[in-house]
Amino acid sequence: MALHKATDHKQVDDTTDLFAGTVATSVAAKNRMPENASRPEAVYQLLHNELLLDGNASQNLATFCTTWSEDQVHRLMNECLDKNMIDKDEYPQTAEIESRCVNILADLWNAPAGATAMGCSTTGSSEAAMLGGLALKWRWRHKRLAEGKPADKPNIVAGPVQICWDKFARYFDVEIRQVPLEPGATGLRPHQLADYVDENTIGVVAILGVTFTCDFEPVKELSAELDRIQAETGLDIPIHVDAASGGFIAPFLYPELVWDFRVERVASINASGHKYGMAPLGVGWVVWREPELLPEELIFRVNYLGGDMPTFALNFSRPGGEVIAQYYLFQRLGKQGYREVYEACAATARYLGEQIASMGPFELLYDGRGALPAISYKLKDPENAGFTLYDLTDQLRMRGWQVPSYPLPANRQETVIQRILIRHGIGRDEISLLADDIHRALHRLTAGTPAVLPDDVSRIGFHH
Structure with missing residues (x-):
């Protein structure tokens, strides 16, 4: 011993x-x-x-990421701890399952019938977005050089994007032209594009699920405006849809919304499997409309793992378990299951929005209708509220809730908002407890004493 x-x-x-x-x-x-x-x-x-x-992950209402998984997902992840996703020769069935997932997503996002799906898994939507951006840059450069024009000043146009696009611009030497939010807007609007695009624009990024406000940007309308600009100027500018969150929401909650490859100008789409794809942390996806849209120079071939394998992700070795878990969820839930889960999440988000609106000091920016199962809101009168949203965040943290407060970007930084996300694994009862805690926190912040709700029997005996 x-x-x-x-x-x-x-x-x-x-x-x-x-x-x-x-x-x-x-x-x-x-x-x-x-x-x-x-x-x-x-x-x-x-x-x-x-x-x-x-913190308790289930109380983290700031994160888009999956915080609950079935036991079978845990088992499959454990069985794949030793499988390297990149080694397709050694683990051909894992590679096959990755390919199946790409085809499922291409079909879900309405890729042209008969086209061969081109895409891959990544470590998350940030890596996937960067691959989409690199493909835009390479195609733009090819075209410029073929026309005998300089290709040294590429830019990309976007609204309020997630930090990965700032990283893409800096890492890969692309100017990011971030369009400011207009008053009352929750994302990029079509009429703003004309002032920002030019012959050096490699593409426009449309966000399906704006990180700050949770709303969808109007992809179809942005494309129509780019059609108008092309008719006037000859500029043919593609769209990359950053559907990190909305790519797994829109097909099930809003199937009639035209945002994906049904829009001909959409060249590529990225999404996060570990967000509303419900997979565990560590998987994202990028899919191109057709193989020709991924330049050959971005594809590398390696043979030192035992076979001649193409790879075009930024990362190399990584575990295969997250991809297997994603495929499990596709098979386990199907379209019906994803739809039912997110119908329940959306209903809970709307319920919370109604609760927040009824409390008095808040104004909803997004009420949970039409985009992500989430809400965002601000103080109606921050100067006279007697507290800030940062104060409310601190109060809620004492009960374990993580509800972020932050300023809006570009030209609206004076507006501070809060965002609450409803994910798989977060139920109506849990959110009702959050609403009660917000109510009590408001009472403490404005009156300096704890609030006792009408049905809060447990606290009556401890009221001072």
């Missing part, structure tokens, strides 16, 4: 209770590797206890 010495020099063996041994009597080496090995149960318990200091 293995023996380990604790710091108090007691002999510790495998029968010693964890809290009579290392866990209770040692401080973990924080910034250097310890000299000796330890019992696995002891190290597990030590880390488990440290991680309890993190």
Whole structure:
């Protein structure tokens, strides 16, 4: 039986209770590797206890990311811990399942009938968006050089985008022309495009699920405006749809909304499997309308893993479990299941929006209707409210809720808003508890005493 010495020099063996041994009597080496090995149960318990200091993921209403998964997903992920997604020769069935997912998404996003789906999995929607942007840049450069024109000043036009597009612009030497939000708007509007696009524009990014406000930008209308600009100027500017969140919402909640490859100007679409795709953290997707839209120069072939394999993701080695989990969810839920889950989420978002609107000091920017299952709101009169949304965030955090407060971007930074997302695994009862806690927090912030709700019997005896 293995023996380990604790710091108090007691002999510790495998029968010693964890809290009579290392866990209770040692401080973990924080910034250097310890000299000796330890019992696995002891190290597990030590880390488990440290991680309890993190927030409760199910109460994190700031994140788009999946925080709940079925047991079967956990099992499949565990079975794929040793599978390298990039090694398609060694793990051909995992590669086949990735290909199936790409085809499922191409079909879901209405790729042209008969076209061969071109796309791949990534570590998330940020990497997928960058691949879409790189393809836009390379195609624009090909065209410019073929016309004998300079290709050294590419730009990309977008509204209030997620930080990955700023990274793309900086990393790959592209000017980002971020169109300011107009008063009352929740995203890029078509009539704004003419002032920002020119012959150096590699593409326009349309957001299906704006990070700040949760609304959808009007892809079809943006395309129509680019059609008008082309008719006047000859500029043929493609669209990349960043559907990080909405790509797994629109097909099920709003099937009649035309935003995807039904719009001919849409060249590529990215989405996050680990957001509203419901897969565990670590998977995103990018799909092109047709293979020709992915320049050959962006495809690399490697043979040192055992076969001649093309790769065009930014990352290389990564686990295959997230892709397997995504395929499991496609098979497990089908279109009916995804629709039912998000109908329930959307109904809960609308319920919360109604609760927030009825409380008095808030004005909804997005009420949960027509886009993501979420809401966003601001203070009606921030100067005279007696508190800020940042104060409300702090109050809610004391109950474990993570509800972000932040300023809107570009030209509306004086407006501070809050956003609450409803995901798979978040039920109506949980959200009713959040609404109660917001109500109590408002009372504390404005009156300085805890509020007692009419049905809050548990607190009546403790009212001071």
